[in-house]
């Protein structure tokens with residue numbers, strides 16, 4: 437089987453916004469407690485943050501981490517997480533039916549961000565709370581000393597403002613499961629007033645309004661239209677979320693799901709354009725895809741806690757999906773979609789980062805290790821920065837539930853002009869046949885050579901990494917790719933993920 441690709445230097449999509457490689461951490465299960473924070477752990481630093489986890493996170497070079505929720509934020513009082521730790525209240529978390537002793541709050545989270553080399557992107561509670569608490573929170577985080585909230589922050593150990601630039605105006609407000617769920621009109625009006633108020637404090641803040649929780653919501657995409665009609669002039673991004681699942685155990689259908697993701701993004705791109713035209717507006721609104729990942733492996737085991745049959749446990753095992761090899765391919769395809777949609781997707785957050793539907797897992801008091809999906813996320817974040825190329829792809833395809841003709845080859849290309857490097861991320865979706873990928877390189881001056889070729893493939897789509905066998909699914913360096921004149925050729929094994937890097941001279 438053969439697929440041909442044309443990459444031309446001047447045929448581009450957009451400069452990729454590095455923030456599409458961001459992540460998300462929620463006060464949920466063991467994401468925070470025994471995830472990033474475990475004061476008794478042998479690797480813990482002076483702040484109680486696990487050093488082994490910090491190291492795995494640092495390697496990913498994550499631009500932003502969204503915090504503290506998620507559904508959790510819709511009944512969260514940010515004041516519970518400030519001041520002396522021994523005086524912080526234990527609260528019941530209504531989203532996940534657990535309890536939280538608030539040992540990590542905005543100060544501890546910022547310190548952790550500094551440790552791992554990332555920045556925080558904060559979510560505001562617009563579920564159980566409203567405008568006044570939003571304004572107080574932003575003033576506490578970013579306000580000058582000499583004011584009530586700035587002075588309180590200084591008293592709590594932080595003289596300088598945190599200067600957080602990215603703010604989410606609530607979370608999944610379209611979802612009936614959300615504490616304080618609203619109609620699109622109710623939410624749109626509130627979000628607009630909150631946005632105006634935050635801009636009165638600092639007009640340079642970047643604000644994200646809630647779009648749909650997924651493309652199957654009954655209110656999608658009317659929700660986006662109505663919310664944007666209210667907020668278009670006062671926000672910068674509309675947020676979308678999507679989780680992927682293979683419940684029917686059908687790999688072909690599963691690996692086609694990013695076709696649906698592509699349509700979801702394109703639909704909201706059009707909705708944004710329509711509202712912009714309606715308003716005769718000159719400004720642009722972009723998409724913040726601030727929750728995405730595979731999520732289904734743990735659904736069954738989570739039922740008891742989520743139905744409230746386990747009391748109010750502290751940091752239980754929740755949403756601990758153990759990812760397999762097949763999920764590597766899915767995550768590779770999702771990231772390819774974000775690269776191909778980089779003209780409109782400016783922020784994206786893998787959900788989540790540690791233990792909870794996450795690329796990094798930990799054992800309490802034990803090891804931290806990389807799940808299978810760590811690798812495609814790592815490769816994209818480290819090497820997928822630059823100009824997204826508008827590749828012309830011709831590949832045989834197959835019919836799946838979500839689309840008639842899904843190409844076996846899913847590929848994206850990135851040109852880092854400064855380094856003179858072209859990077860291709862390619863997935864062969866075919867379960868039995870290898871794919872001969874032939875890439876015609878056009879407009880790139882000079883001879884080229886393959887400088888890196890990483891492959892992930894496995895005989896068992898269900899193979900997983902564990903604390904005792906953390907390298908069961910890992911990338912291998914390959915040597916088969918070659919360059920002849922302006923043509924790059926590589927054989928992609930059945931069901932494989934690849935990263936190919938070409939140095940231009």
Ligand code: AHR
Pocket residue numbers: 462505506507508607608649727787788
């Ligand atoms: O990431 C897990 C949950 O998924 C988040 O709390 C919520 O926003 C979404 O439904």
